[in-house]
Amino acid sequence: MKKALLLIALFAGIVAAQPAPTYAAGDGAVPPEMEWSFRGFNPEWDVEQIFRGYKVATQVCMACHSFKYIKHRDLMKLGFSEEQVASLADEMGLGLDDKLISALTTEAALMSYGTEIPDLSLMNMARPHGADYLHALLVGYEEAPEGVSVPAGKHYNKYFPGHVIAMPKPLTMDGQVEYPEGSKVEPTVDQMAKDVSAFIEWTGEPILVKRKTLGVYVLLYLLIFTILSYMLMKSIWSDVKKK
Ligand code: HEC
Structure with missing residues (x-):
């Protein structure tokens, strides 16, 4: 019996030993690990959270970023009806099958920010620490420490590799986005950052x-x-x- 236990323990060990994402020295600070419904032993989508995140994404982030792999029809996979989704799309002047493309063109972005603006659909998969990084990035703006100079038009962010980011702090005040009636949480900056990160986790891998x-x-x-x-x-x- 001992051997059987050993075997099981060994097996469990192999399963638990998933490789942790690595972070090179000199990069952004390691983001704190948050609790997410889509992680852990029984992962599931928190549909209300993703919907709140959709609000933040479309009302704030889409001023600059696109979500080119997502269209409104995809929201039906979360259980929304075609009617509900069509009316959401309509509010944005879009059809059900139009991709979520920002009105900001690449040329305009280069002029205003000196850099191209990355598409956000797959962002959580493209960065170590995924949703944790995204949330941390959104709340990680602060005064540059003494001795660190930040060029004009750039911003200091603790979690961004290199710390100097062209994106101005997008979530600046509580209540910036109006949450759907009956939401269990208030649209604080931290909550909006969490919700939009959950939305982007979902756009990355529905x-x-x-x-x-x-x-x-x-x-x-x-x-x-x-x-x-x-x-x-x-x-x-x-x-x-x-x-
Ligand atoms: C005013 C324009 C603007 C808005 C609004 C905006 N961003 Fe950005 N964002 C940028 C720019 C510019 C960059 C490129 C930054 C760089 O490379 O220095 C960027 C980069 C990013 C990155 C990539 C960071 C990395 O690791 O490379 C993420 C993630 C991101 N934005 C998320 C968001 C989210 C989420 C929102 C909405 C809450 C948002 N952004 C709103 C302009 C914007």
């Missing part, structure tokens, strides 16, 4: 939760299979020994 849940079943299957093969091996060998 099937993520399904995939993760499937992963859990696969692991359970493997675990049971391991135990069964061990028991089978035991019983075969005990027969051999008896003879």
Whole structure:
């Protein structure tokens, strides 16, 4: 029995030892780890949160950023009806199948910010620490420490690699975005940052939760299979020994 336990422990160890994202020295500060509904053993989308995040994304971020892999119809995967989604799209002057493209052109962005503005759809997958980084970045603006000079038109951000970012602080005050009636939370800067990060997690991988849940079943299957093969091996060998 001891051996079986050892085997299980070993197996569990392999599963738990997922590689942690690495961060090179000199990069932004390591973002604090937040709690997200889409992480952990039983990941799921918090639809209300994603919807609040959609509000922040479309009302604030889209002034500069696009979400080119997302259209309003995709919101139906969260359980919204076609009618609801069509009316949301309509509020923005968009059709159900129009991509979420910012009105800010690349040329205008280069003129105003000296850099291209990245599409946000896949941003959480493209950065170490994903949603944690995004949330931290949005609340990580501060006065530059003494001795650090920030060029005109740029801003100091603790979490941005290199600390000098061209994006002006996008979430500046509580209540900047009006949350849907009956929301369980207030639109504080921190909450808006969390919600939009959850939205961007979702735009990055709308099937993520399904995939993760499937992963859990696969692991359970493997675990049971391991135990069964061990028991089978035991019983075969005990027969051999008896003879
Ligand atoms: C006024 C224009 C503007 C708005 C509004 C804006 N951004 Fe940005 N954003 C930028 C610019 C410019 C950059 C490029 C920064 C750089 O490379 O220095 C950027 C870069 C980013 C990055 C990439 C950071 C990295 O690690 O490379 C993220 C993430 C981001 N923005 C998120 C957001 C979110 C979320 C919102 C809405 C809450 C938002 N932005 C609103 C202009 C804007």
